[in-house]
Amino acid sequence: MTGAGSGAPGVVGVLGGGRMGAGIAQSFAVAGSRVTVVESGTEAAAAALERIAVSLRRAQERGHLAGASADEVLARISAAAGPEGLARDTELVVEAVPEDAGLKAGLLTRVEAVVGDSAVLATNTSSLSVTDLAAVLRRPERFLGMHFFNPVPASALIEIVVAPESTDAVVRLALGWTAALGKRDVVVKDSPGFASSRLGLALGLEAIRMVEEGVASAEAIDDAMCLGYRHPVGPLRLTDMVGLDVRLAIAEYLQVTLGERFAPPGLLREMVGRGELGRKSGRGFYEW
Structure with missing residues (x-):
């Protein structure tokens, strides 16, 4: 710093x-x-x-x-x-x-x-x-x-x-x-996603895949990161706060620039398609 x-x-x-x-x-x-x-x-x-x-x-x-x-x-x-x-x-x-x-x-x-x-x-x-x-x-x-x-x-x-x-x-x-x-x-x-968006998105996309695969609920995944790793906000609640549409747009850009590891999960596309954008729409991985 x-x-x-x-x-x-x-x-x-x-x-x-x-x-x-x-x-x-x-x-x-x-x-x-x-x-x-x-x-x-x-x-x-x-x-x-x-x-x-x-x-x-x-x-x-x-x-x-x-x-x-x-x-x-x-x-x-x-x-x-x-x-x-x-x-x-x-x-x-x-x-x-x-x-x-x-x-x-x-x-x-x-x-x-x-x-x-x-x-x-x-x-x-x-x-x-x-x-x-x-x-x-x-x-x-x-x-x-x-x-x-x-x-x-x-x-x-x-x-x-x-x-x-x-x-x-x-x-x-x-x-x-x-x-x-x-x-x-x-x-x-200057590089795609800089430091914060690149790392934050990688964690958020993997959390979405875990929900998609039925590994755990959104609440359980967020609690694991908050209680186990001392994150102030879990990756799925943060996705709701940022906006699922915003996260999708960033993922699509990083997929083009950095490769398939940033490919958006199908669940993310489906939720955005339904208008479930997170806090600004009243519903995402959580009810707001």
């Missing part, structure tokens, strides 16, 4: 106001940054702000805002209906839209045309190639991966993914911002 000891960036943009994007925006605003959340229209932008407001009120009730009020933090956050709403002096933009390489690349190129040349652009992708995304940019040296974990405000880790053209100076900035958020860093070079 490393750290650079600088403060949070003064002005931050977050592309996407879903669960991950909202959590990223909240974390930077709590650290003192002025944040603009970019969504795909005015209604989605308003919904993102409300999502953050609800989360901040809950954090305040639990005493997790370190003396600040939810209203004070929320006052630092605004929303825009497109990347053109970002300020020219934005220091960092974190992309946190769904795992679609074309969508990410298109938004990042639009952002690059709006913000200043000194801005750092980062992707929150959990598995896609940071190198490939960098290739569409005019300034690939100012781009890297900052992989946050769900739920972002409570998670302890940011995985810093370094592409071949990412400069040492940009990596140092990302490490300093990670420390300013009160989180720890793991630095990895």
